[in-house]
Amino acid sequence: MHVLVVSTYELGHQPLSAATTIAALVAAGHDVRCADVAVDPLSGSDVDWADRVALSVPMHTAMRLALQVADVVRARRPGMPICFFGLYAGVANERTVCSPADAIVAGEYEPGVAAWASDGDPGPAVQLGRIDARVPDRRALPALDRYTRLAIGGEERLVGSVGASRGCSHHCRHCPVPVVYRGRVRPVPLEVVMADVDGLVAAGARHVSFSDPDFLNSPRHARRILQAMHERHPGLTFDATIKVEHLLQHRALVPELKDAGCAFVVSAFESVSDTVLSILDKGHSAAQLSETVALLRASGIEVRPSWLPFTPWTTIADLVTMFDFVVAHDLVQNVDPVQYSVRLLVPDGSLLLGEEAMRPHLGDYDPERLGWTWAHPDPTMDRLQEKIAALVERAVDDDAEDTFPRLDALVRAHVPDAPARPERGAASSGPSGERARLTEPWFCCAEPTQAQLAPIS
Numbered sequence: 001m002h003v004l005v006v007s008t009y010e011l012g013h014q015p016l017s018a019a020t021t022i023a024a025l026v027a028a029g030h031d032v033r034c035a036d037v038a039v040d041p042l043s044g045s046d047v048d049w050a051d052r053v054a055l056s057v058p059m060h061t062a063m064r065l066a067l068q069v070a071d072v073v074r075a076r077r078p079g080m081p082i083c084f085f086g087l088y089a090g091v092a093n094e095r096t097v098c099s100p101a102d103a104i105v106a107g108e109y110e111p112g113v114a115a116w117a118s119d120g121d122p123g124p125a126v127q128l129g130r131i132d133a134r135v136p137d138r139r140a141l142p143a144l145d146r147y148t149r150l151a152i153g154g155e156e157r158l159v160g161s162v163g164a165s166r167g168c169s170h171h172c173r174h175c176p177v178p179v180v181y182r183g184r185v186r187p188v189p190l191e192v193v194m195a196d197v198d199g200l201v202a203a204g205a206r207h208v209s210f211s212d213p214d215f216l217n218s219p220r221h222a223r224r225i226l227q228a229m230h231e232r233h234p235g236l237t238f239d240a241t242i243k244v245e246h247l248l249q250h251r252a253l254v255p256e257l258k259d260a261g262c263a264f265v266v267s268a269f270e271s272v273s274d275t276v277l278s279i280l281d282k283g284h285s286a287a288q289l290s291e292t293v294a295l296l297r298a299s300g301i302e303v304r305p306s307w308l309p310f311t312p313w314t315t316i317a318d319l320v321t322m323f324d325f326v327v328a329h330d331l332v333q334n335v336d337p338v339q340y341s342v343r344l345l346v347p348d349g350s351l352l353l354g355e356e357a358m359r360p361h362l363g364d365y366d367p368e369r370l371g372w373t374w375a376h377p378d379p380t381m382d383r384l385q386e387k388i389a390a391l392v393e394r395a396v397d398d399d400a401e402d403t404f405p406r407l408d409a410l411v412r413a414h415v416p417d418a419p420a421r422p423e424r425g426a427a428s429s430g431p432s433g434e435r436a437r438l439t440e441p442w443f444c445c446a447e448p449t450q451a452q453l454a455p456i457s
Contacts, residue, residue, distance in 0.1 A: 003117050004050035005140075007036045008065035009448075010058060012148035012440025013161035016211055017056040017086055019136030020163075024110035025054075026137055030117050034140040039147070042069060047076050054083045054113055060176070060345055061448040063088040063370060067095055074098070083116050085109040087176055090125055091347045092370050106180045108166070110134075126180055128167075133188050135195040144200070148440035150207040150237065152263060157237070159207045159438065160200030164193050164225050168213040170243065172268075173281050173351040174308065174344060177213045185217045193225050197233065207237045207263065209438070215240035219250050226260040237261040239304075239438070243268065244284035244292050251295055258299040263436040264334075265296060269305035272325050273318045276311055279357045293329050293428050302435050304334045310343040310385045312361035312376055316411070319384075320418050323408045330425040333434075336441040337403040338396075341389040343447065346372040369447075384414060389447075396441070 003025050007015035018034050025032045033046055047053070053073050057063040066084060073080055081101035089096070089104040096104055103122040105112035108131045116122035149156040165188060167181035197208060208229075215222050222240075229236060240257075242265050247254065257265070271277055272286045284292075289305075296303050305326075309319055323340075326332055344352075347370055352358045363373035376382050387410060395403045412418045 001030045001117050002049055002051045003030045003032050004046050004053045005032060005034045005056065006042070006053060006066070006069055007034070007038065007056045007062070008069060009038050009062040010056075010161065012038070012438065013159065013209060013211075014138065014141050014144055014147045015056060016136060016161045016163055017058045019138045019141060020134070021054060021056065021085060021110055021113050022140060023134040023137035024114040025117055027134060028114040028118055030114070032140060036142055037065070037069060039142050042072060044076060047073055047080075050077075050080070052081045052083070052117055054085055054117070056086050057084050057088040058086040059088060060347070060370065062086070063091060064448050067092065067370075070096070081116075081120065083113055083122065085113050087180055088347070088370075090180070091176075091349065092367065095367060108186060128181065128184055128186075130186065133192045135192055135199070138199065138203070144203050144205055148438045150239075150263060150436060151434070151439055152207075152237070152436040154434070156439065157206040158204045159209055160197070160203070160205035161211050162193060162196055162200070162208045163188055163211045164215065164222060165212045165218055167217070169217050170214070170245075170283060171281060171351060172283075173279070173355060174346075175213075176347060176350075178351060179347075179349045187218050187221045190221075190224055190228060194228055194232065197229055197236075201233055201236065206235070207239070210238060210240040212241065214243050214246060216242050216246040216250055216253070219246075219253060223253065223256065226256065230260045235261075237263040237436075239264050239266065239436075241266040241268075244282075244288055247292050247295060248284070248288060254295060254301065255299045258301050262301050264302045264304050266304045266306060267292065268308075270308040271311070271314065271318065272321045273314060276308075276313050276318070279311075279313060279355065280308070281351075289325065290329065290427060293331070297428060297430065300431075302334055302430055303331070304336075304437065305331065305339070306342075307335070307339040308342050308344060309340055309388075310376070310381065312344070312374055313357065314376075314381065316378070316381065316384075316414055319411050320415055323411055324419070324422050325427075326404075327408075327424055328422040328427040330428060330430040332404045332424070333400055333437075334430070335400060335404075336437075337392045337398075337400055337407065338441055340407050341385065341392045343385050343389075344374070345447075346374060348372070380414060384411070 007018040055066040083103040089106040112122035171178045361374040
């Protein structure tokens with residue numbers, strides 16, 4: 001079969017999900033092409049060449065865009081078999097499986113996609129059995145220099161995305177991972193990870209981003225990978241996503257992260273409200289956010305927090321406190337402005353749907369936005385989110401240092417008696433100068449921008 005694998009969005013990275021799927025398809029004897037519409041327009045000749053089209057949907061934005069790609073494919077080639085694979089594959093059944101030839105596969109999806117390409121039957125929609133992992137096949141992907149880079153020390157380094165594990169041992173209620181994996185973690189074998197790292201370094205990568213939902217879900221496995229990577233490529237830097245809870249639990253590992261080349265850690269701080277954190281089942285308190293910043297900085301690592309500022313339970317006072325926290329802990333440079341606009345997503349199957357705290361706020365399911373609608377009890381909060389989102393999108397090319405004061409002023413304008421802004425670094429000071437960051441600012445839990453949702457042709 002001729003199989004066209006299409007990626008739409010992987011946080012600005014060369015698409016790892018496409019590469020692992022291509023490896024499985026090639027091993028099954030199929031001819032494969034790859035299109036990444038995040039960097040290139042979809043080619044009509046590729047669609048005409050294909051016998052089947054497989055769409056990678058590892059996150060919300062990717063799924064929103066993939067549905068547009070599917071419409072384009074179906075308009076050009078009515079009856080073309082289409083498969084959606086990845087974490088979000090199951091959230092839009094009414095818009096994905098449009099014919100008996102269509103399919104969805106979530107979880108450990110590679111064998112299912114290969115089986116679907118071979119005989120049309122992918123098996124169960126969610127597959128969590130342990131699989132024989134293959135080294136990602138990146139030969140058909142656009143080159144690394146088309147993707148995000150690490151800005152550090154006045155230079156920009158090519159970046160490769162690597163997966164050390166899938167799934168997560170936790171059940172954060174707003175997260176799509178436990179909806180599929182239900183607390184399971186699937187480590188990727190050390191030899192597979194290292195072969196992928198070796199290939200990326202040979203292609204010019206000087207930094208790797210670990211795509212794991214949480215790098216310390218399997219701390220022993222993570223340590224083995226870092227030791228092997230640092231021994232083989234001592235100048236290679238990396239970043240990883242790690243929960244506050246895991247950083248504090250495994251605090252003795254933090255110096256090892258730095259010694260192995262950690263440039264920064266992404267951590268889902270989410271909120272400064274203990275009420276919100278409890279409803280989301282985050283496993284940490286607001287007070288522990290300060291402890292985490294201090295813990296990482298003691299080893300010379302900066303945190304890049306992700307935030308969930310807009311939920312049905314967030315108050316305007318909470319927003320002011322969040323902005324004050326960022327200033328007091330000298331994190332203005334560390335937070336991509338899009339983080340201040342993120343609104344809670346409630347996809348079909350979300351663990352929040354069974355929570356009593358969520359029920360009073362729920363509206364109807366919106367198939368276009370792939371989620372359940374909700375309204376804040378204070379309509380001012382919903383309007384403020386829209387204003388912040390619009391400001392962030394207009395300022396997408398501006399520095400965080402320039403955008404932050406405008407966002408802070410917008411929030412404080414809604415609180416006449418807001419306390420004075422704290423002094424920069426009053427609670428914790430970071431290093432002077434530019435801090436390590438990726439040049440692609442968007443994160444998986446943000447709604448796609450209007451530019452991203454422009455018609456795909």
